[in-house]
Amino acid sequence: MAKQDRAIRTRQSILEAAAVVFDERGYDAATITEILARAEVTKGALYFHFASKEELALAVIDAQMMTDMPAAEPGRASKMQELVDMGMIFAHRLLVDPLLRGSVRLTLEHGSTNLNRSGPFHGWTELHTRVLAEGKERGEVLPHVVPADTAELIVGAYAGINTMSQAINNRADLERRATILYEHVMPSVAVPSVLARLDMAPGRGARALAEAERQRLRAAEAEAALEAAPAGVG
Template identity: 85%
Template sequence: MAKQDRAIRTRQSILEAAAVVFDERGYDAATITEILARAEVTKGALYFHFASKEELALAVIDAQMSTVPDPSDLAGTCKMQQLVDMGMIFACRMVEDPLLRGSVRLTLEHGSSNLNRASPFNGWTEVHTRVLVEGKERGEVLPHVVPDDTAELIVGAYAGINTMSQAVTNRADLERRAIVLYEHLMPSVAVPSVLARLDMSPGRGPRALALAEAERSAGRAEDGQLIAAG
């Protein structure tokens, strides 16, 4: 078990180091040598987990979806608040999570490589579609809203403000841009009674993240009590 845990930690260290290098230099300019130096691992250790730079980059890209809580971890809020919270938490995590930043850089950059960058777009669209469908079933969404079309619009628009924020302020104003996006978008999505209760104010990302972490902690505690009772 200790050996397995060590292997998991080594893989994560390599992923995080690679994300930092990819974020700083982009895929084409990044080298395995730089990643090895950042991760402080041997070439053998890296190639044990990842067969090539491309495979490592794809793993960084695929890690993006795990860096933001699933909407189910925000159980105490309505579905349209969950929709907003995903974007607000994303903006918050972009400041503090190098793995997320590296994943976003690889996803949005247009280099010479043939990396498949579609998985985060497909993943985020699927999650947003699910939340919109559930919101519509609960009466939170306006009748004219088509969930999959609206999900694609939100994900595409967010990618746009993310790119612009990176180019203009090195992501310093991503939260503000996300707030403006939702303030313009949500009146066309949420019914008025739900819209009036939505929190899209500055600092919502950290607050929502704290709520999600509290939900997960409560869930783990409950699971532990069930195991003990069993």
């Protein structure tokens, strides 16, 4: 088990180091030598986990969809708030998560045609489609909305503001741009009663993560209290 844990940590270290190099240099200019130096691992260790630079880059790209989104608090947050939170949390994490930044750089850059960058676009579109469809079933979405079409629009527009923000000021204003995007799009998606309650302001990403952490702590405390209760009580 210790050996397996060590292998998992090594793989993660390589991924994170590669993400930093890819973010700084792009796919074509990045070298295995730079990644090895950043990760402080041997070439054998790297090739044990990844057969090539392309396979390593694809793993970094895939990591973008591996990040868990915090669950909405039962009975409070709507599916449309969940939709907005996906983008706001993403913007917040881009400022603090090197692996996510490297993944996004690889996904959006124009470089080697050998690298399949379509995975995150398909993944985010499918996720948005599902949330929109669930919201429509709950009566949160306007009747004319086609979930798949709206999902493609939001994901494509978000990629655009992400690219623009990166080019202008290294994503320092991405949350503001995301807010503007949602303020323009959501009135055409959500019913008025839901729209009026949506939190789309800059900083929502950090607030949503803080809410999720409080929810996680409450659940852990409730579970611990249940386990500590004497047998037969309740």
